Each structure stands twice: as C-alpha cells, then as structure tokens.
Amino acid sequence: MDDEINKSFGLESICLNATHTWIADLRIVLRAPDGTEVLIVDNIGGDLDSFVNTCLNANASQSIYNAPYPFTGTFKPIGQMGNFNNGQNPNGIWTLIVNDTYPFADDGNIVDWSMSFGNNPGKPFEFTASKQPIIKFYTNGQQIQKDVSKTVSMEIIDNGPGAFNYPTDPPNNYEGYANLKFRGQSSFTFAKKPLKFETSDSMGIDSAFSILGLPKESDWVLNATYSDKTLMRNVLAHHLFNGMGHYSSRTKFVNVFIDNSYQGVYVLMESIKRDKDRVDVARLKTSDTTGVAVTGGYIIKCDKGDDGGWFSKRESYVPGTKAYYQYVYPKFQDLQSQQALYIQSFIDSLEEALYSPTFTNDAGYKYDYYLDVPSFVDNFIVNEIGKNVDGYRLSSYFHKKKITDGGKLHAGPLWDFDLSFRNANYCNGENPEGWMYEQYCDLQYSPPPMFFYKMFGDVAFWDAVRCRWDEFRESLLSEQSLFKFIDDQRDSVIESAKLNFTIWPILGVYVWPNPGPLALTYEEEIEQLKSWIQLRLNWMDLNIPEASTNCTTKSNEASSIVNLQVVPNPASNEVKIKSNQLVKNLHVELVNMQGIKQLSAETNGNELLLNTSTLPQGCYFIKIMEGNKFIRMEKLLVIR
Secondary structure: OOHHHHHOOEEEEEEEEEEEOOHHHEEEEEEOOOOOEEEEEEOOOOOOOEEEEEEEEOOOOOEHHHOOOOOOEEEEOOOOHHHHOOOOOOOOOOEEEEEEOOOOOOOEEEEEEEEEEEOOOOOOOOOOOEOOOEEEEEOOOOOOOOOOOEEEEEEEEOOOOOOOEOOOOOOOOEEEEEEEEEOOOOHHHOOOOOEEEEEEOOOOOEOOEOOOOOOOEOEEEEEOOOOOOOOOHHHHHHHHHHHOOOOOOOEEEEEEEEOOEEEEEEEEEEOOOEOOOOEOOOOOOOOOOOHHHHHOOEEEEEOOOOOOEEEOOOOOOOOOOOOEEEEEEOOHHHOOHHHHHHHHHHHHHHHHHHHOOOOOOOOOOOHHHOEOHHHHHHHHHHHHHOOOOOOOOOOEEEEEOOHHHOOOEEEOOOOOOOOOOOOOOOOOOOOOOOOHHHOOOOOOOOOOOOHHHHHOOOHHHHHHHHHHHHHHHOOOOOHHHHHHHHHHHHHHHHHHHHHHHHHOOOOOOOOOOOOOOOOOOHHHHHHHHHHHHHHHHHHHHHHOOOOOOOOOOOOOOOOOOOOOEEEOOOEOOEEEEEEEEEEEEEEEEEEEOOOOEEEEEEEEEEEEEEEOOOOOOEEEEEEEEEOOEEEEEEEEEEOO
C-alpha cells in the first residue's frame, strides 16, 4: 500500500459508553500500535454521570467542548485524531487509556468502546515552522504523571531571534535528558497540562544547564496558559515586578512536542529556587544552626497543599482562621529543627510587631524592623493592577535574607498570574474597579497572612504606595509602556498562537473561569486585555490615597546618592552613570529585555562607565544600587 493509499484510509471514529459519578475526572487517550497517542476526552461534563453513545470524529462539525450532556452524537475530539493517519500500518493493538484524576473521590466504568476505519479519516495536524524555540520530549512509551517524574529524552531547537525553527531541524540548544512530570493544581484539570522538568543525565540525576540563554539551572516550568487565551498574563506580571527592580521569573514563549505530537504554545519559566540568579538569598547548610548562620536565607509561601510548615499564632483576616506558612527553602526534609524554630520565631516576632498598638509609630514597636516595606509595596501594586484573585492568599512567596544581608523578610517572587488582568469571573476579578485585597472571597479556605492587612492601616504604607505609583506611572506603568510590551509579545507569538488554537480550539469557548463576553479571536483577546488595563489604571489613579508627605522626602534608609544621571540616553558605544558627589559603593547592572545580565560595574567615586559597544541595538534596563541597596531602574536605548 503506497503513501497515497495509506493517507486516504485510516481511523475515522471512536465511540464509547461510560458511567462515572463525576465525568470531568476522566482523561481518555487512544494509543495506536505505532505508539501515537491522541487525547480524546478530558475535563468534560463537570459533575454529571456518563457518556452515552458518544462518538469522536475529526471531521465532525461540532467540538465535544460545546456538546450537550450526555454527549450523544458525533463530535470532534479534544486532540488531533488525524495524527493517527500518519502512513503507519494500523494493524496491531489499539489501547484506550483511561485516567481518573480523582480516583479516591468518585468511580465508574467504561461500558464499551469501538473504532471505525474508512476512506474519510481526519488529516494529521501539520506543524511547519515557528519563530519560537521548539522543545521536544520523547517518553519511550512512559506515561507522564503528576507526582512522579519520568526520565525522558529532551531536545531544544533554537535558530536565534527572528529565525524560523522547524521540527525537523537538529537540536542545537539542548540535547540530553530531563525528568518530566505534570504540575499545577487547578490548571492540572485542564486538557492542556502544565509541565515541570529538570535537566538531567541519562540516570535521572539533576544537572544544571543554561537553556535558551537563561542562567544555568536544572529546574524549569512550562506554563500551559490554557485558560489564559492571551498566553501572556504571567509574562506581563513577571515583566512588571522585574522592572521594579526585583527578581521575577524570566520567561520565553516556546512550542512543545511530546513524542512528536504538538502540544501547543507554552511559557518556559524559571521555577522558584534559591540561586544567585534566581532568589538570591544565602545558602543555608545543615550545619547552620546557631548565631548569624541560622538567620538566612529562607523562602516560605502561603499556598494550597502542604509542603510542610506551621500555622500562624495570630488570627488571619478571616475570624477564626490562621494563615499556614509552608517551607520552600530549605525543603522540609532538609530543614534542621533549629532552622525551623528560627524562621517560625522570626515570623512570630513580625506578627507581634504588626499587632502592637505602636506598630505605626516610628518610636514604637515598628514592623519594618522585620519586613522590607518597598518589596511589599511593589508586590501590592502588581497584584492590584491585575486584580489577581489568588493574590495575598495563594502562590504567595516570601524570602528572608541573612542578617548580614539586611535580615528582612521580602515579598516575592511573584507566581501564578493566570487568573489576573480580567481572567476570573469570581471574586469580582473581572471588574476594573475595587481593591482585590478587600474581596472577602474564598479566604476561609486559604487564609492570607496579616502582613498586608495590618499595613493597610498604616498611613506610611499608603504613602509609599502612592509615591511608588507616581514614580512608575510615567514609565513602566504608563499606557504607552504597557501596551507596547503587550503588542510586542503578541507580535512575537502570533504565528504560534494560530497553531496553538488550531489544536486547542477554545477561542470563543468558555474555559473556567473566563468572564464574558468571550473573545472570538486572538486579536480580540489582546484588545480586551488592553482595554481592561486602561480602565484599571484610571481607577487606581483616582483611588490610591494622596501621599501625606512629600514623596521626595528621604527616610532614614534613603540613598545618599543625589542628582544621579545616566548619559547619554540613547547611547551608542558607552554610557556614564554620574553623581554630583562621591559615592562609597556605586554598583550597576545592565540587563536586556529578558532580564539577562549583560554588563556590570562598580566604583567608589562619582562616575561609572559602561562600555556598550558590543551590545546589539535595542532596549535595556540599568539597575542602580548603592552597595546592596536598590536605588532605581533606568531604561536605556542602545542605537547604532
């Protein structure tokens, strides 16, 4: 049988009957004799009970996404059934793989199933080329799971900015192994699964590697951006926090393949990890149990699940509840008892300071002895710009520095902004008006810590918010800057987005928790995002209280640097950072738009020179510090 005959005959449909007390728990995959797998059904039907004479056919006019219960009839499957029609011999064992994502909660049965072959099969999905890098995993027949990593082969194709990447290209950025698994909580229930991987050797032992120009590490996340149809809400949030001078995960749009089956557009992200290029806190050894050594660094979080932790001694925002703090670094299994006691005692002391009647009094029991207020101000601004429904209570990370590095608790890094910027139809998340911190929504299930809620009672905190808002409103948070960033991301990913929404045809389809009206095209998704941001900025302009003091007034921790200049700007071969006075320790770092450090220099004096002659033309940021103290971020344009 020649290729043309093979391509005109193949699998036309699969039909099934199933009972289950919550059919959305079922993820059904069909595997061909050659190992090709196609997702048939996943997360369909909510808490209903069965599939009745349900048939899936690639040529059907209606997707099963939009089919009515009990799904009787013929519909397009979730995956690309045409991929079975790949010229391979169809004879052999076909396997229906049924996973129950919550087997401990509900149960049921596949009553029967059948397949039909004929002369009108679906056509295979063809991925031609993309300007985004391509990440390919080969599982060797292993089933990817959520909680157990599988060692797989991994390849990355990246022909450089603006160049096309073809799936048939040889790997040129990475060729080796990775430990791969599904990740996520709510996002795991979607058909397009988020992924986590660690670069490794053939035995599955983690091995740090620099991929796609990002700093060397082993732990990475592939965000599926399924309910976020702009594909960029996380990218935007990280861009903002990074632009304010904090570490936030670097991001890259990529196209992902598993066993040569296209999975769609993902956002490659750095996972949260202690590292000099990520969360830069001191390494805490098992022997660091006393004195200065035990004071840091630490990373903790408030989130779903339980990675080991402790309950606050103080009541949360919701009466009768207490926040639960979880260990991130060191991991619970690596944490020494003295270290656990120290970080718990530190948080206890912070909370006691916040509950003191003099907590707003500079002469009293002041909370900023323990807490880095500027990082909490910026964290607040980003969460509120996006009206992040998970803000303050879920995926909320904090890191505490060693006492020799300042010793304070910092807010961040940011994480999980899928349900922000008008992408949640609950907790008033779609409304551009109102403060998210005031939404009394789901807080009884995930009580937030009291850091923010107590600070909201301090005029000094709101003064800092207003001053910071005004500082960035003409730059990073201006409509021009925000919309340009969004448009640039759209332009860079739009061709891949078309491919993504071909295999995941969800534009115009409700995916929890999308608010209406639903955009029918990718361009409409982007315009809805921009329109909402415009309204949100206007509301915050009017509703952040005016500062009670002059924003230029220096606090006790203010920088000694005055009249700082960055000249020339735009620059060509060199740029000077100048002050009108001697500076004890002036330190600057120049990073590109991806947050990757390009240059750094420091001096004791009043002038510092950066040689920019080797940098490509484009936009950069200069991070200016006095010693370890962040002063400000300046945008620099390099032209040739």
